[in-house]
Amino acid sequence: MSRLNVLFLCTHNSARSILAEALLNHHAGGRVGAFSAGSHPSGQVHPLALRALAERGISVEGARSKVWDVFALPEAPRMGVVITVCDGAAGEMCPIWPGAPLKAHWGVAEPGRLAEGLDDRAALGVFRTTLERLERRVQTFLGLSLETLDPDALKRELDRIGGMD
16 A cells, blocks of 8 residues: 555644644654645744744654645645644635545644733643644554555544544
C-alpha cells in the first residue's frame, strides 16, 4: 500500500491545522504524510503555534498558511483522509478532492481567539493545550492498523477520535 496522505483543514490555516500537520508528520515517521490548508488562509502562521511546536522539538520548517484549492489540483498529492479541525471549515463547501478521500471532523477551539487579551505566558499555555489535545488524537490515529482497516472501519475510527477528550 502506498503512503496514506492526510489533509487537515481549518478556515485560516494559521494554528490548529498547522499544529495537526506538524504533529502527524513528526510522529508518523514517514508512514503517513500530513498537509494542511484553509478555505480563507490568513497568509501567516500564528507565532505562538510555531513557538509551541518548537519548544517540543517538532519541526516548523516549511510551515505556511495556504489555500485548500492547491490540494484539489490534479498534480497535488492524493489525499486518503481529509480532517477538518474547526467548525467553520467543517460547514463550508469543500473542493472536490481527487480520489474521494474519507472525511472526518476533529473540532478544536481556536487557540488564537481563546488567547486574546491574555498575557504572553497564559496565551502560550492555550496553544500548548491545543497542541496536547491534537497530539492525543494524532497518536491514537497512528495506533490504528492503517494498512489493514477497510474504509468503513477507518471512517468509524476517525469519527471516534474526533469525539475524544
